[in-house]
Amino acid sequence: MTEENDLRSRLVIGQKRDGRREYDDNARDELIRLCLKRGVSIARTAMEHDINPNLLRTWVTQYRQREAAKELDVRVSEVSDEVTMDT
Template sequence: MTENKDLKSRLVIGAKRDGRREYDEAARDELVRMCLKPGVSIARTAMEHDVNPNQLRKWITRYRQQRMAQVQQNLASGVADGTLIDTPTSVPSSVAPAFIPVVTAPLAPPDVTQERSPPLPSMVVALHVRLPNGVEFELGNASLEELATIVQMLGRLPCSGSTMG
């Protein structure tokens, strides 16, 4: 807990005329790294350190973007985690290509003598609807497709003034 108080005291280094605070970059990055740990609540951490949670979220986003840019720059230069990666600039001509062409044979035509299975019977459902304005209707022996169409149509109907609260 003492390190949190220490971080809180190091975080703000000044205030501008318009009331905005100026923050120490090292303390800000330390706070961001603290928030990136698993299970840490960003909002709680922000409130404990007297920082607006939205501001802390912006710092986290900026921190991640900077880290990603550093990683991409290191990969482009051949350095990963401080270690120089020796990548060959040209491939020797004696090496076989990594990809070889694939030749496919045409598939045999499907056997048309197979009997087709009879279509499965569709489910039959009944529906009873009571609208807020007192209108009732009942649909019996309807298929799922028909009921879906009815429900979609009912969902598109505008609400009448009598049912609006």
């Protein structure tokens, strides 16, 4: 439970003029990875960390898209390293 309280305290780093909160990127990614574990409820995790569940779902979706793009880039670079062009 101490780790959860630590993450919750590190998550919000400030507040913008319009009232929206600013979040620490590392703490946000840690929370996302927590949500990606099997059997973890995104909505419950969001409520426990005082985050809107829809916002956390958006973060999870964006994280998955970034990871998929990274994996695709690695695959493309591996293939392009193997391909030689004859001129």
